[in-house]
Each structure stands twice: as structure tokens, then as C-alpha cells.
Amino acid sequence: MWTSVLVAVVVLLALAVVFGGLLGFAAERFKVEGNPLVDQIDALLPQTQCGQCGYPGCRPYAESIAEGGPINKCPPGGESTIKALADLLDVEPEPLDAEHGVEQVKRVAVIREDECIGCTKCIQACPVDAILGAAKHMHTVIESECTGCDLCVDPCPVDCIDMVTAEPDIRTWTWTPPKSGLIATDRQGASA
Amino acid sequence: MTQLWDFSGGIHPPEHKDISTSRPIRNAGVPDYLVLPLQQHIGDPAEAIVEVGEQVLKGQKLADVKTGMGVPVHAPTSGVIESVADFPVPHPSGMADRCITLKPDGEDQWCQRNPVKDYRSLERDQVLHIIRDAGISGMGGAGFPTNIKLRPPRDRKVSTLILNGAECEPYITADDMTMREKADEVVAGLKIMAWILRPERCVIGIEDNKPEAIAALRKATEGTQTEIAVVPTKYPSGGEKQLIQILTGMEVPSGGIPADIGVMCQNIGTAVAVAQAVLEGTPLISRVVTITGEAVREPGNFEALIGTPIEHLLEQAGVNQDAVSRLVLGGPMMGYTLTTEAVPVIKTTNCVIAATAAELPAPPPEQPCIRCGQCAEACPMELLPQQLFWHAKATEFEKAEHLNLFDCIECGACSYVCPSSIPLVQYYRFAKGEIRAQQAEQLKADRARERFEARQARLEREQQEKELRRKERAKAAADAAAKKQAEAEKAADEGEAVDERAAKSALVEQALARKKAKAEASQPPAASAQPAPSAPPAEQKPDIEALEKQLSQAQSKLDTMQGMLDDAKAQQADNVEKLERAVAKNHDRVQRAEEALSEAREKLAASSAESQPTH
Numbered sequence: 001m002w003t004s005v006l007v008a009v010v011v012l013l014a015l016a017v018v019f020g021g022l023l024g025f026a027a028e029r030f031k032v033e034g035n036p037l038v039d040q041i042d043a044l045l046p047q048t049q050c051g052q053c054g055y056p057g058c059r060p061y062a063e064s065i066a067e068g069g070p071i072n073k074c075p076p077g078g079e080s081t082i083k084a085l086a087d088l089l090d091v092e093p094e095p096l097d098a099e100h101g102v103e104q105v106k107r108v109a110v111i112r113e114d115e116c117i118g119c120t121k122c123i124q125a126c127p128v129d130a131i132l133g134a135a136k137h138m139h140t141v142i143e144s145e146c147t148g149c150d151l152c153v154d155p156c157p158v159d160c161i162d163m164v165t166a167e168p169d170i171r172t173w174t175w176t177p178p179k180s181g182l183i184a185t186d187r188q189g190a191s192a
Numbered sequence: 193m194t195q196l197w198d199f200s201g202g203i204h205p206p207e208h209k210d211i212s213t214s215r216p217i218r219n220a221g222v223p224d225y226l227v228l229p230l231q232q233h234i235g236d237p238a239e240a241i242v243e244v245g246e247q248v249l250k251g252q253k254l255a256d257v258k259t260g261m262g263v264p265v266h267a268p269t270s271g272v273i274e275s276v277a278d279f280p281v282p283h284p285s286g287m288a289d290r291c292i293t294l295k296p297d298g299e300d301q302w303c304q305r306n307p308v309k310d311y312r313s314l315e316r317d318q319v320l321h322i323i324r325d326a327g328i329s330g331m332g333g334a335g336f337p338t339n340i341k342l343r344p345p346r347d348r349k350v351s352t353l354i355l356n357g358a359e360c361e362p363y364i365t366a367d368d369m370t371m372r373e374k375a376d377e378v379v380a381g382l383k384i385m386a387w388i389l390r391p392e393r394c395v396i397g398i399e400d401n402k403p404e405a406i407a408a409l410r411k412a413t414e415g416t417q418t419e420i421a422v423v424p425t426k427y428p429s430g431g432e433k434q435l436i437q438i439l440t441g442m443e444v445p446s447g448g449i450p451a452d453i454g455v456m457c458q459n460i461g462t463a464v465a466v467a468q469a470v471l472e473g474t475p476l477i478s479r480v481v482t483i484t485g486e487a488v489r490e491p492g493n494f495e496a497l498i499g500t501p502i503e504h505l506l507e508q509a510g511v512n513q514d515a516v517s518r519l520v521l522g523g524p525m526m527g528y529t530l531t532t533e534a535v536p537v538i539k540t541t542n543c544v545i546a547a548t549a550a551e552l553p554a555p556p557p558e559q560p561c562i563r564c565g566q567c568a569e570a571c572p573m574e575l576l577p578q579q580l581f582w583h584a585k586a587t588e589f590e591k592a593e594h595l596n597l598f599d600c601i602e603c604g605a606c607s608y609v610c611p612s613s614i615p616l617v618q619y620y621r622f623a624k625g626e627i628r629a630q631q632a633e634q635l636k637a638d639r640a641r642e643r644f645e646a647r648q649a650r651l652e653r654e655q656q657e658k659e660l661r662r663k664e665r666a667k668a669a670a671d672a673a674a675k676k677q678a679e680a681e682k683a684a685d686e687g688e689a690v691d692e693r694a695a696k697s698a699l700v701e702q703a704l705a706r707k708k709a710k711a712e713a714s715q716p717p718a719a720s721a722q723p724a725p726s727a728p729p730a731e732q733k734p735d736i737e738a739l740e741k742q743l744s745q746a747q748s749k750l751d752t753m754q755g756m757l758d759d760a761k762a763q764q765a766d767n768v769e770k771l772e773r774a775v776a777k778n779h780d781r782v783q784r785a786e787e788a789l790s791e792a793r794e795k796l797a798a799s800s801a802e803s804q805p806t807h
Contacts, residue, residue: 047637049644057644128643147640173285174625177585178558178618 037066044084048076049127050149052101057127065089072096076148078103107148107163109141115160122152122161194395194421197441199434201572202426203605205362205525207401212365212484215492217373220481220508222269226294226499227536228254229265229281233335236260240292246273249303251475253325254292263327263337268477268497271296282521282538286531294499305473316388319470326469327476327539332356332367332459333432335540338466341458342388344451351454352440353391355382355463357398357405358423358430361523364543366480367460369493371398371405374464375412381463382418384470389456394418397435399425427525428603432457434572446599461542481505481537485546487515496537502544503533509546517549524552525604559612567606567616573599577606581616584623589630592623600624736792743785750778 042062053073055061065071071085072094079096086093096103111122111131118136123129130146133139141152141161153161166172231237238255242248248267256264274295278288311319324339344350355378359367371378378396386394396413398406400422410420423429423438433444435457442453450456461479468474477498484491489510496505502519519530521544530544545552567577576595583592597620606616753775 042641045637046633047640047644049640057648058641127647128640129647130643144636145639145643147636170281170283170285170287170289172629173283173287174629175284175618175621177622178615 035063035066038062040088041065041085044077044081044088045074046077046081046147048147048149050076050147050151051127052076054100070094070097073100075101075103105165107165108143108146109148109150109152110143110162110164111139111141112160112162113138113140115158117158119157121155121157125151125155127151194419194439195441196421196423197438199429199437199572200574201570201605202428202434203570203608204425205427205608207425208363208484209365209368209401211363211486212482212491212493213368215490217369217480217493217495218508220494220496220500220505222296222298222300222497223500223504224296225274225501226268226271226296226497227279227281227501227534228268228292228294228499229279229536229538230255230290230292231262232265232498232538232540233263233329233337235262235337237290238262238265240276242273242292244273244275247271247297248273248294249301251303251305251477253327253475254294261337261340263324263329263339264475265292265498266327266475266477267294268499269294269296270299270301280532280535282530282535282541284528291536307473308470311384311470312387319384319388322470323466326465326474328462328465328469329476329539330459331461331465331479331539332542333540338458338462341456342385344389344456348451349454350389350451350456351392352456353382353386353389353394354435354439354455354457355394355396355460356430356432356435356457357396357402357409357460358435359402359460360399360425360427360430361525361543362427363484363545364482364523365484366482366493366542368402368405369482370460370464370480371402372408375405375408377464377467378409378460379412379416379418379463380471381465381467382458384466385458385463391456395421395439397421397423397429397439399423399429401425427605428572428601431572431601431603433601446596476539479537479539479541481541482543483509483546484543485516485520486548486551487512487517487546498539499536501534501536502530505537505544506533506546511546515548516546518545518547518552520545520547520552525608526602555615556613558614561612561614564611566609566611570605570609572603572605573601575600577616580623581614581619584619587623587626589623589627593627597623597627736789736796739785739789739792743782743789746778746782746785750775750782753778 038059039062042059045058045062047058049057051057052075053061055064061069061073065085071089071091072082074081075096079093082093082096109131116133116138118133118138120133120135120139122139123131123133127149128145128147130142131139131152132142148163150163153163230240236257236259238257240255242252242254248254248270250267250270252267253264254267254273272295274293276290276292279291279293280286281289281291283289308314308319308322320339320342323342324337328338329335330338330341357367357371359365382394382396394417396409396418398409398420400406406420406422413420421439423435428434429438432450436450436453436455437443440453440455442455444450444455445452465476465479469476478495479498480493481496482491482493483505488506489512491509494505494508502521519533520527521530521535521541522528523543524545524547527543527545561578561581563578565578567581568575571577573596575597579595580592580597580600583589583595584597589597600617600620602617602621604617607614607618610616757772757775
């Protein structure tokens with residue numbers, strides 16, 4: 001009787017030690033670096049790195065969202081980003097927080113080059129290194145890399161940076177949705 | 193008899209092909225000016241390699257693609273380059289794009305051509321290069337550069353080469369007329385392509401509504417192994433994927449290309465262009481265009497130079513401008529409405545329909561979907577048009593993508609059968625465009641993230657390096673100080689050890705020196721401290737010296753300034769004013785120094801006068 005109880009206790013103890021060791025090993029061996037949710041959220045953010053949300057860049061904002069922060073602080077992403085975040089986190093989408101700005105059409109910074117004095121202040125402000133230039137030499141914006149974050153506009157001492165709305169050209173043009181207008185019976189009424 | 197399969201769906205719209213088949217292909221002649229878009233196909237736009245005002249010969253290369261996928265553009269006739277600027281081009285957006293305009297000189301003078309009679313003696317790559325240099329891109333649809341298409345990936349052996357002569361879309365007869373009149377060239381082009389690809393089987397697929405073309409090609413292929421496959425008329429059997437299914441029974445995998453299943457499709461016009469390029473050395477400078485519709489008096493096909501404005505062709509066909517209600521480029525199913533007649537013929541232009549209001553009426557207004565499912569039955573790609581429509585309308589693009597939106601060939605069969613006249617294809621095109629734009633944005637965002645992270649890493653690294661350098665400097669300074677101290681200590685120790693007497697004598701000397709200094713310092717105060725404790729002359733003496741020095745410095749500065757001013761005045765330089773100001777300033781300075789000096793002297797004199805009576 002006592003031996004069988006002892007055997008059971010010993011066996012269970014041994015099993016506990018073995019599996020405990022296994023789990024401990026697995027936790028160390030297959031450790032996930034960082035929070036994977038942050039990456040997923042970061043992937044949905046527009047990466048303008050503009051700081052309009054109040055965080056220094058998109059990733060810090062993603063981290064704050066992962067910790068349960070509000071999802072409506074990103075004006076460049078606008079409604080579609082809020083919707084995507086709400087989908088990912090399974091929460092209700094909220095309207096954009098106007099305190100952080102309003103959704104705008106995509107823009108790029110353009111330096112009026114003959115007015116540039118070569119102070120490099122905008123280069124230091126650009127979060128994605130999209131401005132090219134050197135001290136006392138004219139600067140220029142690499143248009144394809146500009147995220148339109150506005151951060152270079154304020155530091156410019158001679159106000160020579162414009163934010164320009166990109167006009168659609170023949171290569172970026174896409175079809176517009178059909179206008180769903182009147183139904184047939186209405187049309188007769190409208191033409192009459 | 194070739195075995196045929198069938199594809200699901202499809203429709204039978206009225207053909208209207210007989211309008212333009214009654215007349216032979218006419219030469220459209222040389223228009224007053226030619227407009228040559230630099231991008232006439234998918235891929236990268238070409239760059240102009242000629243200057244404005246340059247005289248060019250017929251067939252001369254005007255623009256080429258240096259990096260990326262694309263083919264060159266050639267001069268369709270001899271003349272002068274008038275401009276390289278933005279002009280309206282055939283595009284559904286109606287927007288302008290970069291074009292070369294050429295003013296023909298009427299000479300039609302050819303440049304040097306290099307026909308190759310025996311291409312079999314060349315390397316296959318050389319022939320592909322000839323095809324590329326002739327500017328040939330697919331002449332049926334999207335216009336994929338032919339030389340790239342003819343070089344499938346190494347692991348994709350093309351076993352079946354199909355020449356697409358189905359031409360299933362209503363109204364269009366350009367391929368039909370080409371096959372009737374240029375059957376030999378079609379077969380010659382096919383032979384060249386077959387020689388390049390070495391397929392096991394060559395098939396020309398033609399719809400059974402083109403008996404003359406079938407007869408002509410049968411005659412031209414007599415005695416060869418090329419099969420002529422007569423396929424039943426059904427729209428869209430001329431779609432690449434549909435024709436492959438009809439002729440081979442195989443389906444092109446979703447998202448794949450025909451080469452994935454060992455098949456390649458080429459257009460009739462492309463075959464003719466390849467034959468002309470290789471055998472005659474003629475680049476692609478003209479093509480057959482159908483001008484049809486009820487608003488033209490003499491519809492038919494024209495051999496038109498690339499760059500010919502559509503209005504020139506319409507004039508040739510006797511257009512009745514008042515009757516035209518809509519100008520459609522391409523067929524009625526897949527074409528789009530032109531906003532201007534000024535657009536040129538490009539390498540992919542196959543048909544222009546000048547339609548009257550009765551012929552192609554404005555689409556009836558869209559009504560709600562009644563879920564009848566006719567669109568699904570008509571869809572040749574076996575998609576779910578209704579679901580795609582709902583998702584596209586609700587901008588749920590991800591769901592639409594899941595239902596294989598990108599397999600849609602935009603044939604328009606679903607819109608054609610829709611009893612609610614919903615413009616389904618337009619919804620799909622919109623959804624596709626939005627998805628592509630989103631993907632492009634996502635790519636851009638990813639790049640921005642990478643750049644941002646790289647920048648953060650760089651800033652951090654710089655900070656660390658700065659910190660490291662600061663620490664190193666601090667350490668070096670500390671080391672130097674410690675070394676100095678150690679040396680001093682060592683020197684002191686050595687000094688003590690070497691000679692005690694010397695040290696002692698030094699001490700004595702030091703003591704003596706101190707005593708002497710004390711005595712010297714105490715003497716003058718002893719003389720003057722008693723009578724005048726307020727202003728000790730020991731302090732005033734150096735004061736006067738300093739003041740004198742100051743004065744002389746100011747004087748010399750003033751002198752140099754004066755000299756410079758005189759020079760400047762003599763040379764009439766523009767800095768005279770500045771120098772004058774500087775001279776005046778220095779003058780003031782000298783005066784102040786003089787005043788201070790004289791004041792100090794007076795004071796000194798007064799104090800010494802006071803001190804004298806005490807002695």
C-alpha cells in the first residue's frame with residue numbers, strides 16, 4: 001500500500017521535473033524577441049514618422065497602441081488606418097482625434113532651390129533622410145522617399161520649403177468608381 | 193483535325209464585323225504631322241535620343257529604353273523633329289504624356305536597312321536583338337515587349353506556340369484582314385518565332401466567322417506542320433487564357449503566365465512585324481487599324497503609320513462628324529471612349545469605332561443587383577462577379593482579392609449580360625486600381641520604415657562614437673596628468689637623493705631671494721604709504737604704462753585706417769563710407785586714450801607733489 005503511493009508520488013515528481021525542464025528549455029530556446037503585436041501594428045501605420053500622434057515616430061505609437069492606447073491619433077493614415085487597426089485589435093473604430101490634425105491628401109516637400117541657404121536644418125529634421133545636401137550647398141528633396149511629414153518646414157530659417165500636393169499623372173492614374181446615379185424610373189422623371 | 197476544348201461562360205454579342213471587311217486594306221498615307229508617344233507598351237518609357245529640329249530618316253531610331261523593360265521608337269517617315277512635349281495619348285484617363293512630334297518632309301527616304309534572308313544562320317539571341325531593335329511589342333493587347341516574351345525562363349520550355357487569330361471582339365477586323373492579305377508574312381513571322389522557341393506544336397487559332405482568312409492561311413501553311421484550328425465563335429475566345437484552354441485543354445494557373453504550362457500566345461500583327469523586321473530589316477513603323485462604325489461612310493482597314501492622328505484616319509474613312517456620338521478606341525466590349533481625335537495610332541491601336549447615338553447608346557442607369565447570377569454564368573474565368581461587385585462597391589478590397597479579382601480579364605461579358613445594367617467591369621477596374629495603389633503605398637511605407645530605422649541606428653551610433661571619443665579624451669587627459677605628477681614626484685625624489693647639500697644651499701638661496709624680494713617690495717610703500725594711502729604710485733605707474741601702450745596702439749590703428757581710407761578714396765572704392773566710419777571710431781578711441789593718459793599723469797603729478805613735502 002505505502003509502496004504504491006510512494007511509487008506514484010515519485011513517478012509524478014519525476015514527470016514534473018522532466019516536463020518542467022522541457023518547458024524551461026523551450027521558453028529559453030524559442031523566446032520571441034519583442035512584442036509581435038507591435039510589428040503587426042507598425043506594419044499598418046503609414047510610416048510618415050511625422051510625430052503628429054505625439055510619439056517620436058510610428059513605432060513608438062505602435063507600442064503605445066499595443067499597450068492599449070487609443071488608435072485614432074494618426075492623421076496621415078486617416079480613416080483607413082483606424083479601420084485596419086480596429087480590425088487587427090478587434091475593437092470598435094473611432095473617428096480621427098482632431099487634436100492631432102486632420103486627414104490630408106498626400107503631399108511632398110519641395111525646396112525652392114534658389115532660396116536655399118544651405119543651413120542643413122531640414123536635413124537634420126527629416127526622419128527618413130529624404131533631403132540631400134551639405135552645409136552651404138543647396139539642398140533638395142528626394143521626392144520618391146519623402147513621406148510628406150511636414151517636419152522640415154518649420155526648421156527652415158528662410159521658409160523655402162513648400163508642401164506640394166502630388167498631381168495624378170498618366171502613370172499613377174486609376175479608374176474611378178462608377179457614379180451610381182438615378183434608377184431608370186427616376187431618369188424618366190428627371191428628363192421630363 | 194485539331195482537338196478542341198471549350199471554356200466556361202462566354203457570350204455571343206452581335207459581331208458587326210462585315211462593316212469593315214468589304215474593302216481591302218488601304219494605305220492611310222502620310223499625315224501632316226506624326227505624334228509618337230515615348231511609352232506605347234507596358235514597362236518603362238523610352239528616352240528621346242534625337243534633338244528638336246533634327247532631320248531624321250524613315251526607320252531611324254528616335255527614342256530608346258536604356259535601362260528597364262522596353263523597346264525603341266522609330267521614325268515612321270523622313271522629316272524634322274518638331275518637339276518633344278506632352279500631347280494627348282490613347283489612354284482611358286485622357287491625359288497627356290511625353291511624345292515626339294515629327295513633321296514629314298514628303299520624301300519618305302529610308303535609312304540603311306539590314307535585311308536578313310537566312311536568319312537560321314544567326315544565333316537565336318541575335319534574332320531576338322533584331323526583334324527588340326525593331327521596336328516590336330505585342331500588338332494585340334497590353335503590348336508586352338516581344339523579345340522578352342520570346343525568351344521565357346530557362347526552366348519553362350514552350351511546347352506549344354499559338355498564333356492568336358481569333359479576334360473575338362465585335363467590330364474589329366484588323367487581324368482578319370491581315371490574315372487574308374498578308375498570309376505569307378504571317379506564316380513567315382510564325383516560322384521565325386517557332387525557330388527561336390523550338391516548340392513541338394504550332395497552332396493558328398481562328399474563329400469560324402473568318403472563312404476567307406482560314407482559306408488564305410490554309411494555303412500559306414500547305415505542306416508545313418502548322419495546324420490551322422478553327423474555333424467556334426464565342427466571346428472572349430480570343431482572350432489569351434481562353435484560346436489556350438480551347439486549343440490545349442489546359443488552364444493558365446492563377447497569377448501565372450502561359451509559359452508556366454509550356455504555351456505561348458502571339459498576335460497576328462506581331463507575327464507580321466517580326467517577319468518584316470527580320471526579313472526586310474523594317475522596324476515597326478506602321479500597323480493595320482480598323483476604322484468602323486456607322487458614322488463613317490467608307491469603313492475599313494488602314495495601313496497607318498504609328499503616330500498618325502486618329503482624325504486623319506477618320507477623314508480617310510469619310511467620317512460624318514455630326515453623326516458621331518462616341519468615339520471608341522478598341523472594341524465595344526473592352527475599349528474606352530476617346531475624349532479627343534488628336535490622339536495618335538500607337539503600336540497597340542487596333543480599332544476605332546465612330547459610333548452613332550443609336551449604335552452605341554449611353555449606358556442605361558445602374559439598377560440594384562437582383563442576384564440573378566447571370567454574370568457568373570457568363571464569366572469565362574469562372575469567377576464570382578456578383579460577389580466581386582459587392583466587395584468592390586463596399587471598398588472591401590481584401591475580400592475581393594480573396595475571390596481572385598486579379599484573375600479577371602476585364603472582358604465585359606458580365607456587364608453585357610447584367611439585366612440591371614451594372615457597369616461591373618468598371619467596379620473591378622476601380623478595385624484593381626485601388627489595390628495596386630495601396631500596394632504601392634505599402635511598399636513606400638516599408639521603405640520609409642527602413643530608412644527611418646537606418647537613420648535611428650546611425651544617430652545612435654554617432655552618439656556612441658561621440659561618447660567614446662569624449663571618454664577617450666578624458667582618459668588621455670587623466671593619464672597625462674598622472675604622468676606629469678609622477679615625473680614631478682620622481683624628479684623631487686631624485687633631487688633629494690642626489691645631493692642634500694645642494695638642496696640645502698638651494699633652500700638657503702630661496703630664503704635669501706625671498707628676503708630680498710620682501711625688502712624691495714616693502715621699500716617703496718615705506719616711502720609713500722605713510723603720506724598717501726589713497727593712491728599708491730606703485731599701482732599708478734603701470735597704469736600709465738598701460739595707458740601709453742593703449743594710446744600708441746590706437747594711434748597706429750588710426751594711422752593704418754587713415755592710410756586705407758586714403759587708398760580707397762584714391763581708387764574710388766565703394767567701401768569709403770565704411771572706412772570713414774572706422775576712422776572716426778578710431779579717432780574717438782585715440783582721443784579717449786589720450787584723455788585717460790593725461791588724467792592719469794595729472795593724478796600722478798598731484799600725488800607726488802603731495803608726497804614730496806613729507807620727505
